[in-house]
Amino acid sequence: MAHKRKSEQLETYLLSVIDGSAEGKWPSVLRVIMAIFSWLFTLIVQTRIQLYKHRIIRGNTLGCQVISVGNLTVGGTGKTPVVEVFARNLQQQGRKVAILSRGYKSKEASFKDKMIQRITTGRIETPPRVVSDGKRLLLDSWTAGDEPYMLATNLPEVAVVVDKDRVKAGKYAIRELGCDTLILDDGFQYLKVGHRLDIALVDSTNPFGYGHLLPRGLLREPMRNIKRAGFIFITKCKEDGAPELKEQLRRLNPVAEISECRHAAKYLKDVFGDTTYPLEKLKGLKVAAVSAIAVPESFESALEAFGAEIVYVRRFADHHRFSQQEIINTINWSAKRGAQAILTTEKDAVRFPFVERRDIPIHYMRVEIEMLSGEEEFMDWIMRICFKTPRDD
Incomplete structure (x- = not known):
């Protein structure tokens, strides 16, 4: 600890x-x-x-549709809700979809398990972890990783497979799960698998990662490389979009479709149950805001926008895995500050350990992508991927 x-x-x-x-x-x-x-x-x-x-290093061709969804910066661009809406639309158009994730901060096989495999098989090669086979949720968030688990929970008819080697994960999804469309979650830089399409996300609140590549800035590669993208989502926009940023991106990539979108809160849900509440519940409510995301300010601003009075804030590092004692301490501090509820994000909620105490309710805010522009172009993209035209419907 x-x-x-x-x-x-x-x-x-x-x-x-x-x-x-x-x-x-x-x-x-x-x-x-x-x-x-x-x-x-x-x-x-x-x-x-x-x-x-130049094919000096050759990528792998998996023999099916492969689409990457990623970004040029590290940190929170709001990628998971975009992956979710993209996978759902493809599945609804008849594709058998698998999301391939690296499973950041998911639980690795133990040293003991690796040694047993080495002795019994002569090699260490663990199969991919199947979070969901498109029918059942098979792993918990600790084993799967918080984002793959969240995707699997919200997409019951989409397979979610976790492995650092997404070539292996892709072959498994095709062979064992019968998938015909693969989405590489955080795959813009994953060149080991050939992509038919690249979707790039740009956070409107910090689009250029302080203007430098890692470690001086937050860019994974130069911003000019966004020219590889066929579709660009500008995320976290205000209601009027991000026209200046859109123009800058258009100069870097003259051919990509560009959609402006925002993350719209939909409802509140009990972290340890199925009860949902309307957002109106936040009006005048004294709340504690607890999060472990890259940009906690956006979450806290959303609570205030719905009328909540934040009386206590606790921020942890991105992807922090909460201990039971940390949740109990948070409840105690929230009660001392007069909080009537503890609010967290959906991404964080999957990492909350179960606690018996119910003196302060703990809810998360469900957030979904809402397109401000480019929705028609996005649906045209979906149809092209599925080899459909509007007349097919």
């Missing part, structure tokens, strides 16, 4: 150095060092892309 806290503190500090909020001599020195490594990282990234582009 102490090691995890130190790791999260270091992550928070480095982010403050990157965004410039950490001031003084040493943060300035660290930014210079980061810039040097950023230049080296850029060289490595661009070399790798060219090796795949």
Whole structure:
């Protein structure tokens, strides 16, 4: 636990150095060092892309539709709801869909299990973890990872398969689950599998990752590489969209379809039950906001927009796995501040351990993608992927 806290503190500090909020001599020195490594990282990234582009390194062809959904920055672009709406639309148009996820911070096979496999089979090659086979939910969030588990819960007729090697996961989904369409979750940089289509997400609140590649900024590759995308989602937009950003992206990619969208809250749901509540419940309600996401400000702003009075805020590092004691401590502190409910995100809710206490209700906010522009183009894309035309309907 102490090691995890130190790791999260270091992550928070480095982010403050990157965004410039950490001031003084040493943060300035660290930014210079980061810039040097950023230049080296850029060289490595661009070399790798060219090796795949010129087929010096060959990607794998899996013999079915492969679509990647990803982004050029690290951190929260709101990717999971986009993957969800994309997979649901493909499934509703008759495709047998599997989402292939790396399963960030999911539980790996134990050393003991690996050694047993080595002794019995002569090699260590674990099969992919099937979170859902498109019929049943098979794993918990601890084993699957929070985002794959959330996708599997919300998409009961879509398979979700987790493995760092998504070539292996894709072959398994085709062979064992009968899938004919694969979605690479966070797959924009995953070049080992050939993509028919690339969908790139751009966060309107921080589109260019502070203008630098890792570690000086948050970019995984230069922003100009968005030219690989066939469809661009600008996420977290305000009601009037993001016209200036859209124009900037159009200059970088003249041919891609561009959709502006926002993450719209739909309802509240009990973290430990099935009861749902309308968003109107938040009006005038004193709440504690608890989250472990990349951009907690957006969640907290949404609560206030619906009339909630935030009396206590507790933020953890992105993907933090909550302990039972942390939840109990949160309940205690929330009660002392006069909170009438504890609110968290859906992504965080799947990582909440069960607690018996019910003196303060704990809800999460269900959020879905709402397109502000480009919806017709998006549906045309879906139809083309499914080899349909409007007349087929």
